Structure formats: C-alpha cells, structure tokens
Amino acid sequence: AFNGTWKVEHNENYDKFMEQMGINVMKRKLAEHDNLKVIIEQTGDKFHIKESSTFRNKDIDFTLGVQFDYALADGTEVSGTWEMDGDVLKGKFTRKDNSKVLTTTRAVVGGELVQSYNYDGVDAKRIFKKA
Ligand code: MYR
Known part of the structure; x- marks a missing residue:
C-alpha cells in the first residue's frame, strides 16, 4: 500500500510543529515549501526510502522494529x-540532543x-x- x-x-x-522543534523562522518558511518527495519501496519487513526535497536527496533503509539513526534536514x-x-506505520524517534521523543505515523487514506x-x-x- x-x-x-x-x-x-x-x-x-507544520509551522507550529517546526517551531516547537526549535527551527527558526527562516528555515521554517523554506521547509513549508520544500517540495518533499518520497519514493517508498517495501519488501516484507524492509523499507527503502528515497527522500528528495529542495534541501537534499537522501536514501534511507530500515527494517520494521529495528532501531536506526536518521538526521532531519x-x-x-x-x-x-x-x-x-x-495498516498504519508508527514511528517513535528520540532526539539525540535533548532526549525528547518525536512520534510519527504514515497511513494511506483515500489514496x-x-x-x-x-x-x-x-x-x-x-x-x-x-x-
Ligand atoms: C523515513 O521513514 O522517512 C525516515 C525516518 C523518519 C524519521 C522521523 C521523521 C521525522 C521527520 C520530522 C521532520 C520535521 C522537521 C521539523
């Protein structure tokens, strides 16, 4: 799916969320219009994600339930x-700088x-x- x-x-x-994350207003304005594109390839428990935006291109590999590191833009x-x-992907990530938790979900809703x-x-x- x-x-x-x-x-x-x-x-x-998203602006309020980024503000809570401590991101300054200049970066927030750019991030609001980052043209983020994600290509998702799932094979069983394994995911390969190609992320591209105005900020960067990045490849991410993870396996469900297995801890991995990720750097935000x-x-x-x-x-x-x-x-x-x-049918819902649930992510739980801890910031390395302050140990606070960021949770995220992905779901396909109405296409x-x-x-x-x-x-x-x-x-x-x-x-x-x-x-
Ligand atoms: C992925 O599945 O795309 C890679 C792992 C994602 C980890 C957590 C994503 C949080 C992104 C938050 C971005 C907001 C920046 C303030």
Whole structure:
C-alpha cells in the first residue's frame, strides 16, 4: 500500500510543529515549501526510502522494529524505529540532543499518504499525493 512515489500536497500545523522543534523562522518558511518527495519501496519487513526535497536527496533503509539513526534536514539527529500496526506505520524517534521523543505515523487514506507528527505536545500533518 505504501509503495510508490509520493509528493507533498499540503501541510497542517507544520509551522507550529517546526517551531516547537526549535527551527527558526527562516528555515521554517523554506521547509513549508520544500517540495518533499518520497519514493517508498517495501519488501516484507524492509523499507527503502528515497527522500528528495529542495534541501537534499537522501536514501534511507530500515527494517520494521529495528532501531536506526536518521538526521532531519536541519541536521537534528534522531534514533528510533518504525513498526506496523494494522495498516498504519508508527514511528517513535528520540532526539539525540535533548532526549525528547518525536512520534510519527504514515497511513494511506483515500489514496493519499498522510504522515502525522507529534513533538512535545504539538501535532502536525503532511499530506502526499501519488505521483
Ligand atoms: C523515513 O521513514 O522517512 C525516515 C525516518 C523518519 C524519521 C522521523 C521523521 C521525522 C521527520 C520530522 C521532520 C520535521 C522537521 C521539523
């Protein structure tokens, strides 16, 4: 269900979320329009993700339930896991700099990929359309 090329179409409360993450207003303005594209290839428990945006191109490999490291576009380092809960991917990542937890989910809803984020009491969503 997740396989395919997904392009961000709109954001909900993403600026507030990034602000809570400690990202300055200049970077937030750029990140709001980062043209994020994710290509997801799932094979069983293994995922290969190609992320591309105005900030960077990045390849990510992970296995469900296995901890891995990831750096956000602003350099913030996190470590955590993705797990599958029914049809929903649930991620739990801990920031290396302050030990606070960022949770995120991915679900395909009505043909769109909905990614939710929570950090320190603030929720946001990014909604992607299949390319
Ligand atoms: C992936 O599955 O795409 C790689 C792992 C993602 C880890 C956590 C994602 C959190 C991204 C938050 C970005 C918001 C920046 C303030």
